[in-house]
Amino acid sequence: MSSSSRSSGGSSKGGRSKAATPPRGSSRAKSGSSGGAKGSTNGKPNPKGQSEVRQAVSGREHEFLGLVLIGAGIVLGLAMYLDLAGPLGAGIETSIGWFLGVGRYLLPIVLLVSGGALVRKHVSSSPVTIALGWGLILLSVLGIIHIVRTPDSLTTFQDGDDVTTLGEGAGWIGALVGGPLEALLAPVGGIVVLVAVLVGAALLITQTSLRTMAESASRGAAAVARPVGRATKKALSDLSTLSSEREDGERPGRRRQRPDDDRPSSPQGVHGEPLSPALYDGAEDDADIFSAPKSAPKKRRKKAAAAAASTQAALPIDGETVGEWVLPPLGHLKQAGQQAINMAEIERRGQTLQESLAQHNVDTELIGMTVGPTVTRYELELGPGVKVARITSLQKDIAYAMAATDVRILAPIPGRSAIGVEVPNHQRQLVALGDLLVSPEAGEASHPLEVAVGKDIAGKAVFLDISTTPHLLIAGATGAGKSSGINCIITSLLMRTTPDQVRLILIDPKQVEMGQYQRLPHLLTEPVTNPKKAANALGWAVKEMEKRYDILSAVGYRDITGYNEAVVKGEIDPPPGVDPDDTPYEHMPYIVVVVDELNDLMMVAARDVEESITRIAQKARAVGIHLIIATQRPSVNVITGVIKANVPARMAFAVSSLTDSRVILDQPGAEKLVGKGDMLLLPGNSSVPNRIQGSFVGEDEVRKVVKHWRAQAPEPVYTQNVEGDEEGGGAAGAAPASPPAQQMSFDGGAGGGLDVTSDANAFSAGEEDEDAVMMRQAMELVVRSQLGSTSMLQRKLKVGFARAGRIMDLLEQRGVVGPSEGSKAREVLMTVEEFELLQQNGSV
Ligand SMILES: Nc1ncnc2c1ncn2[C@@H]1O[C@H](COP(=O)(O)OP(=O)(O)OP(=O)(O)O)[C@@H](O)[C@H]1O
16 A cells, blocks of 8 residues: 555656656756755745745645644534534534535544544545545535435525525535436436445545455444344344243243253353363463353354354454464554655755766766665666766765765666666655555465565565575674564564464574564474574474475375365375374475574584585475574675575675675675665575565564464474484484484474374373373363364374374264364364263263
């Protein structure tokens, strides 16, 4: 939304250049007028005073205009609603009434809302667009009122009483708009046209797409409809109860007795106790609004998935429900919204650039300007015979003339006959992660691993698909914005994906950056801070990669996408000799390994770390394991040739030297960046870096998102031995602490324990007692919650996904749950009563 308006406000490509590029003459004229600010006069009276006023107001015009509108709205409101604005107010009301009829009562509200929006800068359009939009809304509303309230509208022009009629209808304006339309298209046709204009005007003001508006409208309608529906349902059921009580004399008594009734026909348990399963621990209470499956559904054989869906639908949050999880609502993230751009100053600087080049005898023409959040790119066309190198040699002079610390020159802009000069803006715009996630580009991002990165120079939101990247190297000097960038990537993943889709390993030798993500259900292990253990974690990822390859090759799939689709469709064909009942082929989530400060790892275990990174980088893409590695020391010791060769995508934040830029990007540029999230992004499939202002997410926002996830899974279930121990070594091939295959396997549903060569029976002799207890617990959990969900078992029993999957299979064999339904929860076939009967018989 904002991106489009900004790029139109600035400039971008064809039309943009025309709109934003002042013709030489006109720019000069503007420059001349603002030149007064520099003290140059042209003999006209008092130019200095004028320019001082203009400077004082410059960039804050919207505030002043907003205040005027608010003032007018208050005065009109006093006159119209309270009759408190004296004779002048009454006179104004009468005159406005002639024109607008009853529509006048809307006017104070429109003025207050527009004024407030202007003052708060919550506008995504120019004042002209807003005025036009509101004007059209007013006209169409008046037209509609006229058609609805004043059927004989056209006759009203002819007799004296009709002035009053118009005043009570939609006024002269309503008559002028609605009358002809009604006469030409009949009332219905006229109303259709006016409603279309109304919607078009709303789109103009909000700068949203029709789709987004329709979605917001349907969300709003749903929010209203839900309580209304519930109230109606309750009223209807009350009515039916009353009528059935009248019909059946015995029933009333029975209903009244229900709380004491021994037969549990409601969500209450036996003896009227609320059905909170004994095995649900106290942590459940922390889950507050999210502990959905607390009350058991009434009916036997009710689909568990439907139960989950219904309980989740009742959650008082707006986040989307995906499987058993609810994504965090967008409201957890702040939005910076549209920020003011001082176009006069931008144009003046463009003129300065052109003039300073002319002073060095370089003939150029300013053909476009693109105002980004951090820098403005001026596009220059060279005069005949002027060499490109002339501009690059004047880099320092240009920076001097523009009073900028440094400028970056694109000579030429790739694919165009133009030179780009990127000059830092005097006033930067904050790019909030929330802005990116509500942008149209976010709607287009469909892959779980598409993460929000920032805004490009045209103000367009940029998403990076880590699945295709497939590994990312982030480098930059200290304070340049690496950690903020990583936080945005992680938070973006947390906002858009569930733990069933993406799992994380966070490696944080700096110890301060990732503590906030502790106890997230997405984590495979708690954030690793010990460099030795971090090397082990990388070694674990290599083993997991190999294991996944084994599984894929055993069942004949080339990559995780095809495999996961087959799992969902139930089309996995196990190899000969493997019993599919014993070996549950589970959905494999993506695994993203984030390393914040590679240097600290390289100092401890350079060889092991390099070997692991290289092996993952070479092969892991197909099995859904991706690396994001950051370092503030972009030296060749840290980013070795081997790592560079295997990690093609680069995110370069500001660095201190050209050499550092070459190490990261294999080209200069990063040394010209201005810090605080200003970056060059090489997505891996191109050698032309894209300049982007990285997004920012505050600690409080991250806390809210993390809290949201923790509430859904109060007890983190970490995979054992991901980090091994300090002595365990971290070599890719060496198993840290040599855990048994069962424990080493990935527990997050990735087919861990799906080692087709291992004994698939989860319950070996030595574990029998423990397993019997666990089976009992699992059965009770599933029956009491009526939710046949493997990941619920995983969470509640604190076991890996593979183990939970096997327990579920045994529950199926015992007739407690139905067969697997892909990613959906299984049907629960046993009722609480049946379970309790079994308990009483001692069969469980
Ligand atoms: N995208 C951004 N937008 C606005 N400000 C930012 C952005 N990124 C970083 N900053 C500012 O820069 C400061 C330093 O950023 P950050 O901690 O991410 O740097 P870093 O490169 O990780 O540094 P170090 O390597 O020392 O940890 C932040 O506290 C923040 O104020």
